[in-house]
Amino acid sequence: MNEASFIPQSYKSTVDSGSFTWESPSNIALVKYWGKKKDQIPENPSISFTLNQCKTTTKLSFSKKENDDDFSFDVFLDGEKKADFKPKIETFFKRVEAYLPFLKDYYFKIETSNTFPHSSGIASSASGMSALALCLMSLEKLLDKNISEAYFTQKASFLARLGSGSACRCIEGSLVVWGNHDKIEGSNDLFGIKYPYEVHQNFNNYQDTILLVDKGKKQVSSTVGHNLMHGHPFAQERFKQAGQNLENLIDSLKNGDLDGFIKIVESEALTLHAMMMTSLPFFILMKPNTLSIINKIWEFRNETGSKVCFTLDAGANVHVLYPEIEKETVLKFINNELVAYCENGHYICDVIGLGANEI
Numbered sequence: 001m002n003e004a005s006f007i008p009q010s011y012k013s014t015v016d017s018g019s020f021t022w023e024s025p026s027n028i029a030l031v032k033y034w035g036k037k038k039d040q041i042p043e044n045p046s047i048s049f050t051l052n053q054c055k056t057t058t059k060l061s062f063s064k065k066e067n068d069d070d071f072s073f074d075v076f077l078d079g080e081k082k083a084d085f086k087p088k089i090e091t092f093f094k095r096v097e098a099y100l101p102f103l104k105d106y107y108f109k110i111e112t113s114n115t116f117p118h119s120s121g122i123a124s125s126a127s128g129m130s131a132l133a134l135c136l137m138s139l140e141k142l143l144d145k146n147i148s149e150a151y152f153t154q155k156a157s158f159l160a161r162l163g164s165g166s167a168c169r170c171i172e173g174s175l176v177v178w179g180n181h182d183k184i185e186g187s188n189d190l191f192g193i194k195y196p197y198e199v200h201q202n203f204n205n206y207q208d209t210i211l212l213v214d215k216g217k218k219q220v221s222s223t224v225g226h227n228l229m230h231g232h233p234f235a236q237e238r239f240k241q242a243g244q245n246l247e248n249l250i251d252s253l254k255n256g257d258l259d260g261f262i263k264i265v266e267s268e269a270l271t272l273h274a275m276m277m278t279s280l281p282f283f284i285l286m287k288p289n290t291l292s293i294i295n296k297i298w299e300f301r302n303e304t305g306s307k308v309c310f311t312l313d314a315g316a317n318v319h320v321l322y323p324e325i326e327k328e329t330v331l332k333f334i335n336n337e338l339v340a341y342c343e344n345g346h347y348i349c350d351v352i353g354l355g356a357n358e359i
């Protein structure tokens with residue numbers, strides 16, 4: 001499969017207007033994507049848990065327009081027109097136009113809302129771009145009734161990737177791999193695939209409690225951070241390490257080896273931030289409270305033998321990961337010891353989920 005596989009032949013059907021609504025979850029990477037080549041091709045493979053509660057709902061309404069000169073659309077967040085969202089979507093439309101040649105034939109109204117607060121510091125680009133990609137695929141399916149379910153899912157992920165890399169891992173659940181890896185059958189750089197191997201029941205309903213340490217806008221966007229991996233002194237070793245970590249994770253997932261899992265996941269989180277701290281220019285996205293939480297988690301694990309661990313995305317918030325059987329004790333620990341480090345005491349309880357749904 002290559003990019004050309006997603007360029008459609010001429011459409012047999014026509015449609016004047018209508019609408020589709022999809023909800024798509026966010027995801028949290030266990031092995032991180034950090035560094036990319038041209039056209040949103042990742043430098044290394046990554047794997048993530050799909051989330052369940054943190055999601056975006058997007059309604060795409062479309063109506064045929066007179067001319068096909070340019071893209072025509074408006075974006076609304078929680079019912080409010082958002083002109084500042086337009087450039088990102090315009091860039092997305094330009095990137096996917098070759099694969100969705102109908103884009104300039106319609107006026108689109110894009111109405112979106114997130115389950116998580118807008119200013120929570122949780123990135124909405126992954127869930128948002130994947131929800132939009134799915135709506136566009138629903139429209140393409142009206143124009144070409146022969147599109148198979150597999151093609152629909154793969155192309156939705158492929159399109160989402162062109163909006164935001166990690167968005168390609170939101171379509172399915174509960175574990176998704178993106179980026180070519182020799183040991184993972186079907187893995188490729190173009191779209192995310194469902195993790196194809198056995199996963200031990202220890203990981204069923206794995207919990208993710210997101211501690212909102214800093215709800216402000218990040219000082220450095222992911223896109224800028226990815227670019228700083230070009231010419232980064234440790235880049236090549238890092239890309240190799242990600243591949244090795246993903247390979248090692250296969251055994252931990254199969255055997256339910258939670259200690260092995262924790263070692264890989266926490267090392268990945270810290271390496272991601274180490275890459276930021278050793279970029280030129282260097283930057284730090286963790287806050288003092290991020291480190292306090294990490295130390296508290298390590299202390300708790302040492303004292304109780306719990307299998308709780310942490311991961312981070314490109315920000316100060318902490319994702320606390322733990323098995324379902326520890327739900328009660330870890331939530332108690334969070335409430336007693338970690339809430340104090342969260343902005344206004346806020347956190348979000350999530351669990352791994354199964355992917356996007358049409359509404």
Ligand code: DP6
Pocket residue numbers: 028029031032033034040046123125163164165166167222223226272313314
């Ligand atoms: C640290 O997918 O947000 O969350 O492709 O530039 O939109 P763009 O970047 P993005 O980067 C995500 C980085 C990460 C790690 C990960 O999710 O794998």
